[in-house]
Amino acid sequence: MDIIACIKRIPDTSEADTIKIDPSQMSIEKGSLVFKINDWDEYALETAVQLKERTGGSLIAVTVGPKEWDDVLRRALAMGADRAIRVDQDMVAADCHSVAIVLAALTRSLPYDLVLCGAQSEDFGCGQLGVMVAEMLGVPHAALVVGLQEEEGKVRVDRELEAGILESYTIELPALLTIQTGINRPRYISLGGIKRAMKKELQVMSPGELGLTAEMLAPQVKLERLEFPPRGKEAVLIPGTPEESAEHLASILQSAGIF
Amino acid sequence: MSSVYESLVEIVGGEHVSTQAEELYIYSFDLGTTEPHRPDYAVAPRTTEEIQEILRLANREKVPVAPLGGGLSLAGLALPLKGGISLDLKRMDTILEVNEKSRYVVVECGVSQGQLTSYLERHHPTLMHSEPGAPPMATIAGNMAIHGQGDLAHPYGFNSDMVNGLEVVLPTGEVCRFGSCSVSTQWYTNHPLPDVGLFLGWAGTTGIITRVSMKLFPHKSIVGAGQFVVKDENLIPEIIHKITHTEMVHDLVAYSQAIPPFSSGLHHLTINLSADSEKELAFKMELIFDDTLGHYIRSGDGGYLGFNRGLQRPQVSKTSDWRKGGGFEYVGSIMPVETYPDCYRRGREISEKHGIPYTVLGRVIGMSHAMMFSWTYAFNRADPETMDQAREALHETDDLVLELDGAIWKPGTYGQKLVMERMDPNTLNLMKKVKQLLDPNGIMNPGNWEVS
Amino acid sequence: MPEILVVVEHRKQRVADISLQMLSKGRQLTDEAGVGLLAVVIGGGAGTYAEELAGWADGVLAVEDPELAGPLAEPSQKILSAIIKERKPLLVLMGHSSFGMDLAPALSVELGVPLVTDCTGVSL
Amino acid sequence: MTLAEYKYADTIHRCFRCGYCKFPVNWMDVNNCPAYARFRMETYSCGGRLWLTKAWLSNEIDWSEHLAQILYSCTACKNCEEKCPLRFNVDIFNMIQAARAEMVERGLVPAAVKEFLENVQRHGNPYGNAREGRGEWSQETGIEQYQGQDYLYYVGCVGSYDTRAQQTARTLGKVLLRSGVSFGVLGSEENCDGNEVNALGEETLFEMLAEENVRKFKDLGVTNIVTLSPHSYNAFKNDYAKYDGSFPVLHYTQLLRDLITDGKLDVSGGMNARVTYHDPCFLGRWNGEYDAPRQVLSAIPGIELVEMEKNRESTLCCGGGGGNFYTDFLGGSENSPARIRVREAATTGASVLAVACPNCMTMLEDAVKAEGLEDKLVVKDVSEIVGEVCGIG
Structure with a gap:
């Protein structure tokens, strides 16, 4: 089965308070941030690698982004992708629709039975890209997939709905699936693995090579401003020994007119 | 099947029962040459009550139960031969009571040899127990259950002769107590009540020992071992007879082994002495090495290799590394002392026939009443060919024991068959009735002592 | 009359909470802008919700189809795109649920209509 | 393979x-x-x-x-x-x-090991905390950045980021200052020493960390290293040589012992306490250093040093080695090693359980809480005991 896995590079913000919005209020300060593969995409990659290990065929990891995005493709190659392609276009501020256009154009130029994307990204969290690409390619799709079993010419898929309900489908190939976290356990990518994957091919293309012009990539949705959400309800950490904090709490409750 | 699993989780808690491949793999192996037998459950109980519930469950669901202590019997006696539950008893490792005046100790079945020796050294330095040569992980109760012997076999006999009382869970789940503890709170004697000695030597097929009371003995401040060596194996019986006559010795072992090469063909005697004063030690030394063994030295038949103080913990595991193979197994037997020369000669032939460096050892039991004689065959776990060689040598040695009119000690299923073929038919039939009485559903360590 | 269209989800004979939130937001927007609010519900038993939805929307469009037991993205897309092409609503509101995430992006591409998801505030 | x-x-x-x-x-x-x-x-x-x-x-x-x-x-x-x-x-x-x-x-x-290694790959510490924050522990202590002083005081990940272990790192720094030792720290420039990464089997990642650290130390002209943690001590002492990084390295208890014997660190103020010392595995069994910490404690007048039955070669590991302070595969039970160990410490009648490793500190302090022994036993690093004796807060 020939598979294409789309991945995105995002900042590893496990320690939230280090994020600062840059003066333009259009993006965050990159400065000392460290980057990684978007969690959802790592699950999609693991699904793709396991599928390739079971069925043979090729696995191409693709992304749309500037030069520094090569590192996530290296990790994808180390995880098990045969080759990688980067469309050299910085689209961090672009909307999902424009990115979808690029990915759809790239996918059309490659052999594929199945396209796997992460269900959403950790930074913008739109959850639109994969399904948009499917519509553009005219292939059937399913979002939020938590179970996948390949069959002859089709895949059996489980989707995760609210309240833990699962919906199962059989979808004819070629198709596109967006993968939910928890479908499997992504493998660890060792430094040794990354070094060995240096030999694998990482191809860089321009949007032009895919017949895409700047107008075609004009965003439908424009980012106006990035800001921290206003301080909502206040959470106060009451210090001191149990006696002190009890007293403090009592006074707060009294002033709030609860007693 | 899962219902048994769920019941087991309810009884011992999730962390102490496993059906995962890793546990089933490890608990299917004995350290010797016995083929692996895979359990369905590995279970580690903590209390007698948990064992009762497990056995009631096993009876309801007809699930075999194989009790396991240190797992060092090297005869597959603790392997789940028919699958079912491998019952790891080592969590029950509390030393319940040491009574200095009546010199006894009461332990749970999971207490290890090393643990008890250390406890006595630290808290009761004037007492000692008869510690076998097995690795310190071997359990007191497990060794008791196979009629083991320790470093007080001469002069005080089998460890199973030192039982003061037992608490046992019968295959059908009831708890019974034998010895004084069945009537009084004191665990000081096994007699004089009607003797119901149905749990030693049965390879765990009549119930699970959960508590043991065992005799302790005086431990003197000075302990050490003298080494004596002779070339002629025929001298060994008479030397043993003379030494035991002095009634001065603790633990008397005669051994011979091909490694290191210079010692091949020689017969070493390790003579343990203990004393509370230099005077006492000197007197014993003189009595043994001058009066008793002096003329062997003067006649050039024997040599005194010195006496070193402090007993070095047995390092028998080193044998497992002789062939860089992490393994050995031995046939143990209980033989008359006078058969030492034949046991050595015939045993050496078997070893050399199978290309295995020979190692034989005779430990005197009682006043030269008998000896435990063992033939050890090391093998290389990574080389199945050496394991087959060792297995064949072991079986031939089992045959040899009976041929020399002896009895196999802690026989595996092969040895059990040989013994049962020669056993008095009525005795055999009684064994069958006892097992049926105690274990109607045949769940207790099946595969062992199966009377056809 | 320009209007705002709300796609109503239902499961196990109940209108999904997310759709109720969409309806109340729609109501607020239409009151401010003086436009109509149309609730669209698709699938088996769609008609049974008409009365309840009428409490919110000015009009209810129930597309009854016994085969459509649960909300399935693909057939719903065909029905919705036909309705939207015909009624040309100012705005379509839909829950960002497992159903919404499976449907909205495809609908947006098919109709060439921009899409914004995970909204916590909407104003005309 | x-x-x-x-x-x-x-x-x-x-x-x-x-x-x-x-x-x-x-x-x-x-x-x-x-x-x-x-x-x-x-x-x-x-x-x-x-x-x-x-x-x-x-x-x-x-x-x-x-x-x-x-x-x-x-x-x-x-x-x-x-x-x-x-x-x-x-x-x-x-x-x-x-x-x-x-x-x-x-x-x-396992997932926890994957997290540990990925965090070290990205942030230079297993917690995934930002690199800039690595030096915050030393604020307002007067401890300087390293620029060629006699000693590089290498703190390690746990000492740099774990709130309790940071106190130990601070106290040791102040004790060294008080003793007139010429030293500096790398602060946010400090990277993981890789000892646990090596123990977890990520050999290539360890190689990268070691090579980078050796290059950094050489660029800065480092001559001697003193470590807070026996884990760092072990890596520098035994594993960095093959990356051309054989720096003379001391665990801090060895330096404190020398400072006391040379009269540069005055502990005559004394402290009345019955103390039992827990041998950390990477100092004791791995590197044979059992005496220096005991010599430091015994040099303090009024301290009655009592030994647990399991000491020196027989120490019972706190359960925090080999990455377990983070992955915690042995936690969650009264049989967790740390809890067995603090129960043993309590039986000695000691009021202070002295440790010489930040991992042991966090593991054993949590265990004291879990066992409800706070009123009977307090866990203190040897440097903190020395600090108290010298009146360093």
């Missing part, structure tokens, strides 16, 4: 599973292999782990989450190497580490 390619193919099968490795030197119980003490199943004993490794490498059993957890539950405490009577005992942990390296290369490690 097949068994044949495994570095210890000719040794791994030699384990007889005789169980010596579960005991301390004085044989008092079978709790000295921390993983076995925690689970009391044969699979978690050192012998069980070696047999399972051989079985996995020779395809007798498949990889599984449970197998990986068993392999990674070993805390690299080397009690087994101390007790095993067979000649291959010097390679026991090497065998476990080589099997882990195989799991790392196949990417098949």
Whole structure:
């Protein structure tokens, strides 16, 4: 089965308070941030690698982004992708629709039975890209997939709905699936693995090579401003020994007119 | 099947029962040459009550139960031969009571040899127990259950002769107590009540020992071992007879082994002495090495290799590394002392026939009443060919024991068959009735002592 | 009359909470802008919700189809795109649920209509 | 990789599973292999782990989450190497580490290990905290950045980021300042020393960390290193030489001992306390240093040093080695090694449990809370005891 896995590079913000919005209020300060593969995409990659290990065929990891995005493709190659392609276009501020256009154009130029994307990204969290690409390619799709079993010419898929309900489908190939976290356990990518994957091919293309012009990539949705959400309800950490904090709490409750 | 699993989780808690491949793999192996037998459950109980519930469950669901202590019997006696539950008893490792005046100790079945020796050294330095040569992980109760012997076999006999009382869970789940503890709170004697000695030597097929009371003995401040060596194996019986006559010795072992090469063909005697004063030690030394063994030295038949103080913990595991193979197994037997020369000669032939460096050892039991004689065959776990060689040598040695009119000690299923073929038919039939009485559903360590 | 269209989800004979939130937001927007609010519900038993939805929307469009037991993205897309092409609503509101995430992006591409998801505030 | 390619193919099968490795030197119980003490199943004993490794490498059993957890539950405490009577005992942990390296290369490690290693890859510490914050512990202590002073004071990840361990790092820094030692720290420039990364089997990541650290130390002209943690001490002392980084390195207790004997650190103020000392594995069994910490404590007038039955070569690991302070495979039970250890410490009647390692500090302090012994026993680092004696807050 020939598979294409789309991945995105995002900042590893496990320690939230280090994020600062840059003066333009259009993006965050990159400065000392460290980057990684978007969690959802790592699950999609693991699904793709396991599928390739079971069925043979090729696995191409693709992304749309500037030069520094090569590192996530290296990790994808180390995880098990045969080759990688980067469309050299910085689209961090672009909307999902424009990115979808690029990915759809790239996918059309490659052999594929199945396209796997992460269900959403950790930074913008739109959850639109994969399904948009499917519509553009005219292939059937399913979002939020938590179970996948390949069959002859089709895949059996489980989707995760609210309240833990699962919906199962059989979808004819070629198709596109967006993968939910928890479908499997992504493998660890060792430094040794990354070094060995240096030999694998990482191809860089321009949007032009895919017949895409700047107008075609004009965003439908424009980012106006990035800001921290206003301080909502206040959470106060009451210090001191149990006696002190009890007293403090009592006074707060009294002033709030609860007693 | 899962219902048994769920019941087991309810009884011992999730962390102490496993059906995962890793546990089933490890608990299917004995350290010797016995083929692996895979359990369905590995279970580690903590209390007698948990064992009762497990056995009631096993009876309801007809699930075999194989009790396991240190797992060092090297005869597959603790392997789940028919699958079912491998019952790891080592969590029950509390030393319940040491009574200095009546010199006894009461332990749970999971207490290890090393643990008890250390406890006595630290808290009761004037007492000692008869510690076998097995690795310190071997359990007191497990060794008791196979009629083991320790470093007080001469002069005080089998460890199973030192039982003061037992608490046992019968295959059908009831708890019974034998010895004084069945009537009084004191665990000081096994007699004089009607003797119901149905749990030693049965390879765990009549119930699970959960508590043991065992005799302790005086431990003197000075302990050490003298080494004596002779070339002629025929001298060994008479030397043993003379030494035991002095009634001065603790633990008397005669051994011979091909490694290191210079010692091949020689017969070493390790003579343990203990004393509370230099005077006492000197007197014993003189009595043994001058009066008793002096003329062997003067006649050039024997040599005194010195006496070193402090007993070095047995390092028998080193044998497992002789062939860089992490393994050995031995046939143990209980033989008359006078058969030492034949046991050595015939045993050496078997070893050399199978290309295995020979190692034989005779430990005197009682006043030269008998000896435990063992033939050890090391093998290389990574080389199945050496394991087959060792297995064949072991079986031939089992045959040899009976041929020399002896009895196999802690026989595996092969040895059990040989013994049962020669056993008095009525005795055999009684064994069958006892097992049926105690274990109607045949769940207790099946595969062992199966009377056809 | 320009209007705002709300796609109503239902499961196990109940209108999904997310759709109720969409309806109340729609109501607020239409009151401010003086436009109509149309609730669209698709699938088996769609008609049974008409009365309840009428409490919110000015009009209810129930597309009854016994085969459509649960909300399935693909057939719903065909029905919705036909309705939207015909009624040309100012705005379509839909829950960002497992159903919404499976449907909205495809609908947006098919109709060439921009899409914004995970909204916590909407104003005309 | 097949068994044949495994570095210890000719040794791994030699384990007889005789169980010596579960005991301390004085044989008092079978709790000295921390993983076995925690689970009391044969699979978690050192012998069980070696047999399972051989079985996995020779395809007798498949990889599984449970197998990986068993392999990674070993805390690299080397009690087994101390007790095993067979000649291959010097390679026991090497065998476990080589099997882990195989799991790392196949990417098949427990989730907690994956997190640990990815955080070190990205942030230079297992917690995933930002690099800029690594130097915050030293604010307002007067401790300077390293620019060629006599000693590089290397703190390590736990000392840099764990709130409790930061106090220890601060106190030690102030004690060194008080003793007139010329030293500096790397602050946010400090990177993981890689000792646990190595123990977890990520050999290439360890190589990168070591090479980078050696280059950084050389660029800065580092001559001597003093470490807060025995883990860093072990890596610099034993594993950095093959990356051309053989710097003279001291664990801080060795430096404090010398400062006291040279009269540069006055501890005559004394302290009245009954103290028992816990030997950290990477200082004791790994590197044979049992005496320096005891000499420091004994030099303080009024301190009555009492030994636990399991001390020196027989120390019971706190359960925090081999990455377990983060992955915590042995936590969550009264049989967690740290809890067994603090119960033993309490029986000595000591009011202070002295440690010489930030990992031990966090593990044992949590255990004191879990055992409800706060009113009977307090965990203090040797440097904190010295600090108190010298009136350093």
